[in-house]
Amino acid sequence: MKKRRNKNYEQRKEIFDKVVKTNTPRIYKMIYNMTNNAEITRELTQEVFVNAWRGFKTFRGDSAVYTWLYRIALNSVFKYRREQAREGKIISIDDITHLATEGNPEKALIKKSDQQLIKRMLYLLPRKYQEVLVLRYYEDCDYLTISQILGIPIGTVRSRLHRTLNELGELVKEKI
């Protein structure tokens, strides 16, 4: 009994090692695009995998591992933002966009105004809008994948994206 458990545990460890190695870059990238802070991104990415490891033994493989990880990551990001908001430590969008262009002044110069505006507006959107937008246009997920990650019907993905872009377009227009 004990031996068998150990064997399963070892197997699970092995699989999870692979999961970490293949998925860390994409989760890191997504979190970075939602926080634009390397330090926070490192922390949150680590948190995502620690949480995933805790729940890994009960992960039944109904969905692809990376969709599950995306879900954990989105929750971590929004939980982090909630905590920041609660502590009154909301990072200003100017900080975010400043950090976003850090280390690449040329690119920063060209893209700065548009980037700033759009990122600022993106962060102002409600969570459900931000999620679809990030998954579709930053992560290039298709509708099916998005529906799996967010647990919503495919039709809803399209209508939500439509509404989100309208909303974002309005916000950007207002600012211009």
Next chain:
Amino acid sequence: MKNHKRFEELIQGYVDDALSNKERLDLESHLKSCKKCEEKLKAKEKLLQKLRSTKEEIQCPDYLIDNILKNTTQKETPVIIKSYKIRWRYLAVSAAAVLIVVSTALLNIEDREQIFTTKGVKEIQKEETVDEVEILESTDVSLDKKKVEKEEEKKLTMRSISKEPDAPKISPPEKKKDFAASEKHSEITSPEDIREFTASEEVYEKMPMLSKAPEALPSAAIESDRSGESLTFEPETGIEIGEIPPAVPGGIPAFMVISEENFKETRFVFPEEGSVVGKDFEIVLILENPGEKIEITLDGEKIVNYTREEYSNVIFIGSDSIPPLEEGLHYLSLSTKEEKSITFYKEG
């Protein structure tokens, strides 16, 4: 107009390249005759181009992967929960992999000396200053009232296992008992009854972190200024309860073990009799499966506004999400909606 709305959504699918052939043809023919929609398509494409340009292509540092591995699969003692800024907490672990942490800040720490609810414990506590007791292993449980009464008459046997206040240990179960607990658990009502939980060796085997958890929890090391000894219940007959919150801030968590059987409906009483609940507390439930349906009621009323992190099988119930609690005992009850929704870990 209604038609327009439909086409607007189709435009979304069009820019995402997610239309069926028929939809695409429909839209394309509509676009030829409708300038408004054509403009909308162009505006959308332009916005998307801008949006995509804000995406940062960034490489994750190599050491991060190593760090993650160190903190997950290479870590010997998995951390069950992170520490909270709270004074004390319960940690309950079920065979069904349900961890329950009830943490409340007590207004009056002195009151916590009176926290024990089991009669025997109370009596013993008068003789010794007990700061903390950990539940080790409860054995065969029956909620038969008579038996409970009998058990109450027998004083719980406590044994000092350690003179070092900062080294709490859970001793291994002495013998494997019948795991089939009484089904009467679902009928438990009195606080004494509620203190009763079962466990078997199997539980520990299936959840290896249990035996290591106290060391893994950071709060376990905060007890150095205390003169109290680590005390352990040694179950002889029937169950012993024994979660006794430590009387110091940031104290050691006590463990309660809930079996699969009695989880069907398990109730907790908090705060302990004689203690005062503070304004801030947090209950953390860790379920086996993220999708598990658990009904949580407080004093018979459903708590609807609990925060549920769907991904992680963790449910947080903070004091801000439930009605303010007045001084006195409260009943928190958990029940599963589906018969078979709670199972053991399936190994392999």
